[in-house]
Amino acid sequence: MTSRVSETVGPECDREPWPYPVGYGHETELSADVLVVGGGIAGCHAAISAARRGAKVIVIDKGAVVRSGSGGAGVDHWGGAFTNPCSKITPEEAIAKSDEHSPMSSAYAVKHIQYITFKESWDAALDMEDWGMAIRDEDDDFVGADFRDEETKLLFAYDYDARTVLRVQGADVKVYLHREMKRLGITILDRVMATSLLSEGGKPGGRVVGATGLNVRTGEFYVLKAKAIILTTGQPLRIWVFNTELAGSYTAHDDPNCAGDGCAIAWRAGAEFALMERSMDSSGPFRYPAYGTGNPTNTWYGCSIVDANGKEIPWVDSDGALLTTIEQRFHPKPGKGLARLIPDLAERIKSGEFALPLYADLPAMPEHERRAIFGLMVCHEGKTRIPIYKTYTEAGFDPDQDMLQANVLPAEVTGRIPVWWDVKSSGASAVQWRETAFGGGGGLLVDWDMKTNLEGLYAAGNQVTGYMGHVSAAATGRYAGRKVAEYVRTAPDPVADRLQVDTEKERVYRPVAREDGIGWKELQAGVSRIMQDYCGREKSETVLRKGLEWLASIEESEAARAYARNPHELWRTLEVMVRMTVSEMIIHASLARRASSKDLDFWRFDYPELDPPEWKKFVTTRLDEGVVKVGDRPLGFWLEEPYAASYEENYRLHSAR
């Protein structure tokens, strides 16, 4: 093959020696009290929390913990801070009406997770402050601002009266977490992917006693034994649409390495899941950089929007009444939802009243608001300091005099909130294109101890079904860390089953023995095609079954011929295998819910009736000796037997504070 090619094309080399020492099959065995799988926000908080209580902790992560995970590139909003000294709402009041206004909520929100988040969000913020993150306006940049509390110097977002969402300077949040983990002597294994969970006696369904791992740079193998395991690998992503061809992995909102590793390994170990059938429209690779286009929501909440001729789009309150000042956008009536642009914007664009493209009119905003949007939020929110603030200002963008363009969308979706802040959908979505639900998606079902149905296996953050986000990851992580530290004091020493280890090792290295066959990208495209066609927006028994047939067929044919020419390709190939398992889980969960649901964005054309009462429940799935077992759990199971009847009482009994 060729040697080095011109510097203007990339990749710059071909068939050069692998830059890391390769150690396929070389095995390292380690043991600890607690193994945390996934060093993102939830994993770091869990590890620190357990270590502070005396547990010996190992954390593994496919990337480098100093920056890895969906929160690794920053955080600006610190939501759910209902116990901060300025909050006008208590966690109990918030949980009582959380169905009404939170975008994360629906009838299917898993509210004990939500309550734990509300109870500990502020505590987690104080932890972060201890470890180095600015959660206050220490430099007095915003003295006199409507959203600043002069005594505590806390800055608030959205509703300036309720004061429950903090504006924090979290661009380097992972750097602080990493520093604290090192200070506590936590063992951090960067670049190690968990490939399986080890069960007592090698029997899935039994107590979980550890995990196997693969170093994605060297190909070395790890056997990691622990009395308790906390899974924190986030939610599965890029299942239906996996495309690096248009914009690399830019358009993945969360960490693009979130393949669903924790879901796949827990499924094979017999853990119980809920809501895996929940998905949403996705425009996949057709997005713009998040927070990088003009819009009036999320990080840009409250920003004035004008049309191509400079005419301002009016705002209304949650009752539809027109607002006359900018200030009103931040002062909703008590208990009411946030203000928004006029709901009939689409019709008024089509009638010619407003001309596209629209622009975010930052110069029209009061100085503190403008600086908070572009300078504080755009700077500290994930992927905004360098990708947006630095890139745009170096190119000459000046919020004091410039209006950032909104991406041009069909009139029907212009102004739709999820579209505008562009989490997963730019509005251009084919019916086959889905993504796991953003907020309240599928995952592991856990109890008030953050424990799964398997002894020794816990979960936190987006790994858990029913709630999501940076703050929930932080809060549930620190809670799970406490519970696990308590559990390992009396838990038995873990013993790995050699046959289970050897069987897994053989599976993991199969692709490196092949020189040809199919590469991981084509294999992933084929698997995604199955999900697009057989598990798209509209589903039916026969089509879903056909999807399972295709997956099984690919598994024994093309996937059995997948090759990996270095540890990186082995990593990616194993992730495709993970996505194949997750795809199976999603199809099984979709088969199990024999009803359509508006709340779940779930459409069965063989069961068209929307949300029939008997299906208002969680449908659960787990693998038992190779057979999928379907179960159910009532909505609100967290306040039913064997739990106490109130949030406060359960928290008091379980939180180990």
Add this chain to the structure above:
Amino acid sequence: MMDAYEDTNMDAELMRVEAYLVSNPATPCKAIIVEPDLCIGCNRCVDVCRSDVLMPNSEKGKPPILQYPDECWFCACCVEHCPKPGALRMEQPLNQRIGWKRKATGEYFRIGMKDPPPPNTRPPVGGWGVRRR
């Protein structure tokens, strides 16, 4: 190579251009751009990249190799951790670039345009780089 056209015989210049048997360019092509004159080859960018987009150079102290630009998440953590200002920068893929309008004049600018307006040098809230306390 193109710069040479103006002061030399174009045909002769073209005859010297070599061709290679190479894979198609990845999309996006670059993602991360290293300035070889500024880079000190410390590999901190390699160490923090979540996706191993960058690989260490086999020659110690030399700039990293951009191996998997198609896997870049564009988080720019590598840029954050680079100790040499300007040695590493993130480049928005062409299909990710947006424009803006200057309110007073109506001029339209965009990321990547020829003859851009002068940079806005105001730092963000909290400044650049990791906060120390």
